[in-house]
Amino acid sequence: MAGTVQRQDDADVIVVGAGPAGASAAYWLATAGLDVLVLEKSAFPRDKVCGDGLTPRAVRELVAMGVPLRPEDGWIRNKGLRVYGGGHRLELPWPQLDSFPDYGLARTRRDFDATLAAHARAAGTKILERTQVTGPLLHERTGRVVGVTARPVDDAGRRAGEEVTYRAPVVVAADGVSARLALALGIEKDVRRPMGVAVRTYFATPNHDDEWMESHLELWDGEPNRSNLLPGYGWIFPLGDGTANVGLGSVSSRAVATKVDYKDLLARWVANAPDYWRFDADAPLAPVRGAALPMAFNRKPLYSRGVLLVGDSGGMVSPFNGEGIAYAMQAARRARRRARLLPPGHGRGAGRLLHARADLRAAHRATGDHAPLHPLRSTPTGADAPRHEAVGRRLRAAWWPGLRPPDRHAGTDCAGLMTRRHSAEATPPSDARAAARPPRPGWRAR
Numbered sequence: 315m316a317g318t319v320q321r322q323d324d325a326d327v328i329v330v331g332a333g334p335a336g337a338s339a340a341y342w343l344a345t346a347g348l349d350v351l352v353l354e355k356s357a358f359p360r361d362k363v364c365g366d367g368l369t370p371r372a373v374r375e376l377v378a379m380g381v382p383l384r385p386e387d388g389w390i391r392n393k394g395l396r397v398y399g400g401g402h403r404l405e406l407p408w409p410q411l412d413s414f415p416d417y418g419l420a421r422t423r424r425d426f427d428a429t430l431a432a433h434a435r436a437a438g439t440k441i442l443e444r445t446q447v448t449g450p451l452l453h454e455r456t457g458r459v460v461g462v463t464a465r466p467v468d469d470a471g472r473r474a475g476e477e478v479t480y481r482a483p484v485v486v487a488a489d490g491v492s493a494r495l496a497l498a499l500g501i502e503k504d505v506r507r508p509m510g511v512a513v514r515t516y517f518a519t520p521n522h523d524d525e526w527m528e529s530h531l532e533l534w535d536g537e538p539n540r541s542n543l544l545p546g547y548g549w550i551f552p553l554g555d556g557t558a559n560v561g562l563g564s565v566s567s568r569a570v571a572t573k574v575d576y577k578d579l580l581a582r583w584v585a586n587a588p589d590y591w592r593f594d595a596d597a598p599l600a601p602v603r604g605a606a607l608p609m610a611f612n613r614k615p616l617y618s619r620g621v622l623l624v625g626d627s628g629g630m631v632s633p634f635n636g637e638g639i640a641y642a643m644q645a646a647r648r649a650r651r652r653a654r655l656l657p658p659g660h661g662r663g664a665g666r667l668l669h670a671r672a673d674l675r676a677a678h679r680a681t682g683d684h685a686p687l688h689p690l691r692s693t694p695t696g697a698d699a700p701r702h703e704a705v706g707r708r709l710r711a712a713w714w715p716g717l718r719p720p721d722r723h724a725g726t727d728c729a730g731l732m733t734r735r736h737s738a739e740a741t742p743p744s745d746a747r748a749a750a751r752p753p754r755p756g757w758r759a760r
C-alpha cells in the first residue's frame with residue numbers, strides 16, 4: 315500500500331478496541347503467554363455512553379481477572395434490583411448461587427474502562443492509544459487477515475500521522491457496535507435480530523449511595539398510569555459519587571430504526587421519576603447521549619479468516635435487559651481458550667499453521683526458550699527440531715488434557731466452535747445446572 319510504513323510489532327494477537335471486550339481479551343490472552351497488541355483510537359480516561367451498571371455476571375468476570383473491587387478504588391456495590399412495574403415496587407436481591415457472586419457494581423465507564431485497560435497492561439499487554447484501525451490487512455493469495463492498517467489520531471479523532479501496518483496471525487475485533495472491521499470483511503448484521511437503542515445522562519441525587527439498582531419496566535411518557543405506555547424500560551443506577559446514571563432504552567424486534575424521540579421521552583420520564591431521588595429534571599449533569607445495542611449475536615460468523623468478533627462487534631448484548639459488558643467480558647475469556655487450545659490438525663490450512671505458531675510462541679515463552687520460529691512453519695525441521703518437539707510435548711502435556719474433541723456438528727475449524735460456545739454461554743445457567751456445579755468459593759474474599 316503506497317505511503318504505508320512497515321512496522322515490526324508482529325504480535326501473536328492484535329486486539330482492535332480497548333473497551334470491556336478488548337481489554338478483557340487482551341488480559342486473558344496475555345496471561346496465556348501470548349504477545350498482545352491493543353490498538354485503541356481514543357485515550358484513557360474517556361467517556362462511553364452506557365448505564366454504568368454491572369450485574370453479578372460482570373462481577374464474576376472482574377473477580378476472575380483479579381481486578382481489585384474495593385470501595386476505596388471507586389466501586390459501589392448493590393445488592394439487587396428494585397423493580398417498578400404493573401403498579402408494584404419490588405426489591406429483588408441478587409440470588410445466592412455458587413456460580414455467581416451475590417452483588418452487583420456500578421462505575422462510570424470513564425473509570426471502568428481505564429481500570430480494565432490498566433489491568434490488561436499490567437498483565438503484559440501493549441496498548442497503543444490514539445491509534446485508529448482503518449482496515450484489515452489481507453494475505454494476497456488466501457484472503458486471510460494477517461494484521462491491520464492503522465493511523466495515529468489526535469484527541470478529536472483527526473489524522474495525526476502516517477498509516478502504519480501491524481501484523482499478527484490472529485486479530486480480535488472488539489471495536490464495538492460500529493463493527494468496522496467485521497464490515498470490512500463483509501460480515502453484515504442480521505436485520506432479523508433485535509436491536510436496542512438507549513440514551514442516558516446523569517443527575518445529582520442525595521441518594522447516590524442507594525444499595526439497589528432501580529429498573530422501571532414501564533415507560534410512561536407522562537404521569538404513570540395516566541399517560542401513554544411506550545415500549546422499553548428505564549433505569550436509575552446510583553454511582554456513589556453524588557450522582558446517578560439515568561437512562562432508558564427500547565428494543566426493536568428487527569434492526570430497523572424506531573421513530574421514538576428518546577431524548578424527549580427521557581426528559582418527560584425523569585420529570586415523573588420517584589420523588590425519592592430528588593432529581594432536578596431541568597439540570598442534567600451531562601448531555602443526553604445514546605447509542606445502539608446490538609443484540610442476540612446479530613453478526614455472524616463470530617470467527618472468520620483469522621478475525622474473532624468479541625462484544626458489541628459480534629452483537630453480544632442481551633435482549634433481555636440490555637446488558638452487554640458482562641457478555642463481552644465472558645466472550646473475551648472464551649477467546650483465550652480458542653487461541654490457546656487449538657492443537658495441530660484441529661484447524662484448517664493457513665489458520666491451523668498460524669494458530670499453531672501462536673501456541674508455539676507461547677510455549678517458548680513459558681519455557682524460557684526464545685528461539686525464533688519460521689513464520690510459516692508450525693513444525694520446525696532441521697537442527698532445531700528436537701528442541702521444538704520437546705517444547706511441543708510440554709505444551710501438549712500442559713494444555714491438552716482438558717481439550718474436548720471437536721464438535722462434529724460445528725465443523726473442523728474454530729468458527730463453529732466459537733459460535734456454539736458463545737450461544738451456550740449466553741444462556742443463564744438454570745438453578746439445576748448451577749446446583750450441579752462444584753462450589754466456587756471466594757466471591758466474597760476480594
Ligand SMILES: Cc1cc2nc3c(=O)[nH]c(=O)nc-3n(C[C@H](O)[C@H](O)[C@H](O)COP(=O)(O)OP(=O)(O)OC[C@H]3O[C@@H](n4cnc5c(N)ncnc54)[C@H](O)[C@@H]3O)c2cc1C
Pocket residue numbers: 330331332333334335336353354355356362363364365366367368445446447448488489490491492494512513514561603604605606607624625626627631636637638639640642
Ligand atoms: C445507553 C446505553 C446504556 C447501556 N447500559 C449498560 C449497562 O448498564 N450495563 C451493561 O452491561 N451494558 C450496557 N450497555 C451496553 C454496553 O455499553 C456495551 O455492550 C459494551 O460497551 C460493549 O463493550 P465492547 O468492548 O464490545 O465495545 P465498546 O465499549 O464500544 O468498546 C469499543 C472500543 O473500541 C474502540 N474503537 C472503535 N473503533 C475503533 C477503531 N477503528 N480503531 C481502534 N479502536 C476503535 C472504541 O474507542 C472503544 O474503546 C449500554 C449501552 C448503551 C448505549
